[in-house]
Amino acid sequence: MSKAIATPSRTKEILETYDLFTKKNYGQNFLIEPGIVEKIARSAVISDHCVVIEIGPGIGALTQQLAYLAQKVIAFEIDERLPKILRETLAEFDNVEIVNQDFLKVDIAAYVKSYTEQGYDVVVAANLPYYITTPILFQLFEAQAPIASITVMMQKEVADRFSAKPNSKDYNALSIITQYRCEVKPLMKVPSSVFQPKPAVDSAVVQFFLKKKQDQIEEEPFFAMIKGCFKQRRKTMLNNFGTFLQDKEKAMQYLESAGIDAKCRAESLTLEQFIRLYEVAYGS
Numbered sequence: 641m642s643k644a645i646a647t648p649s650r651t652k653e654i655l656e657t658y659d660l661f662t663k664k665n666y667g668q669n670f671l672i673e674p675g676i677v678e679k680i681a682r683s684a685v686i687s688d689h690c691v692v693i694e695i696g697p698g699i700g701a702l703t704q705q706l707a708y709l710a711q712k713v714i715a716f717e718i719d720e721r722l723p724k725i726l727r728e729t730l731a732e733f734d735n736v737e738i739v740n741q742d743f744l745k746v747d748i749a750a751y752v753k754s755y756t757e758q759g760y761d762v763v764v765a766a767n768l769p770y771y772i773t774t775p776i777l778f779q780l781f782e783a784q785a786p787i788a789s790i791t792v793m794m795q796k797e798v799a800d801r802f803s804a805k806p807n808s809k810d811y812n813a814l815s816i817i818t819q820y821r822c823e824v825k826p827l828m829k830v831p832s833s834v835f836q837p838k839p840a841v842d843s844a845v846v847q848f849f850l851k852k853k854q855d856q857i858e859e860e861p862f863f864a865m866i867k868g869c870f871k872q873r874r875k876t877m878l879n880n881f882g883t884f885l886q887d888k889e890k891a892m893q894y895l896e897s898a899g900i901d902a903k904c905r906a907e908s909l910t911l912e913q914f915i916r917l918y919e920v921a922y923g924s
C-alpha cells in the first residue's frame with residue numbers, strides 16, 4: 641500500500657513534481673483528507689463484485705481508495721494533463737483504467753451494460769466538478785442503465801435541494817424530479833477545509849439509488865408540469881398550474897379531482913400528489 645494521495649503533503653508533492661496548477665474552469669478542488677476519501681469509497685463500493693465508474697479523478701485521491709476496494713475502476717477525466725500523472729500516482733494498481741474524455745460525452749449505458757452482463761455491480765463515485773453537477777447527474781438518471789448506486793460529493797446547497805422535503809426552503813422542481821427518479825440519501829457534510837484549493841462553500845456527499853421507471857408516466861410532460869407549478873414560487877397552485885395549462889378552469893377541475901387545495905403552493909405538495917395530478921390531467 642503506498643502513501644495516501646489525499647493528504648496535504650502528498651498533494652503538494654504531486655503538484656510540484658509535475659508542475660501542475662489547478663484549473664478553476666474544470667472545477668479542480670482536490671481532496672486532502674484521507675478519512676473522508678475512505679468514507680466515500682466505502683459507501684460507494686457496495687459489494688465485493690463492484691466496478692466503479694469515477695468522474696473526474698484529478699490526481700487520484702479518491703481513485704486510489706476505490707481501487708483498493710473494487711474489482712475495477714474506470715475513471716473519466718477531461719483534463720489532458722492528468723492521465724500521465726495518474727498512471728504514475730496509481731502505478732501500483734492494475735485494476736484502474738483512465739479514460740481521457742469529457743464525461744458528458746460518454747455513452748454511459750454501454751459501459752454499464754458491458755459490466756453488468758459479466759455479473760458485476762456497477763456503481764458511480766465522484767467528487768464532482770461543481771460547475772456541471774446537475775448535467776452529470778441527469779445524464780446518469782436518464783441513461784436507462786442498471787447503475788446500482790451513485791455516490792457523489794457536491795456543493796452543500798445543491799445537495800440540500802436534491803434531498804429537500806415539502807414545505808422546506810430548498811424544496812423545488814429539481815427536488816421532486818430527482819426524488820421521482822431516485823431514492824436520495826444524504827451521507828455527510830464536508831467542510832471546505834478538506835480541499836486544495838479551498839472552495840468558497842461547504843460540500844456534502846449524497847447517495848442516489850435509481851428507482852424503477854413508472855410506465856404510466858411520460859417523463860417530459862410530467863417534469864414540464866412540475867416546473868410549471870413552481871414557476872412563480874409565491875403564487876398558488878391554481879395560478880401557476882392555470883398559467884401552465886393556459887386554462888384556469890381546467891386547472892381548477894384537475895386540482896379538485898386530484899384532491900389538491902387550489903390555494904396551496906407547489907412547495908407544499910408531495911411527489912405522490914404531483915403524480916396524482918399528472919394522472920388526472922394526462923391519464924387516458
Ligand code: SAM
Nearest residue numbers: 666669670671696697698701718742743767769
Ligand atoms: N477526484 C479528485 C479529488 O477528489 O481530489 C478531483 C475532484 S475535482 C472536484 C473534479 C475533477 O473533475 C477534476 O479533476 C476535473 O478536471 C474533472 N472534470 C471536470 N469536468 C469534467 C468532465 N466534463 N468530464 C470529466 N472530468 C471532468
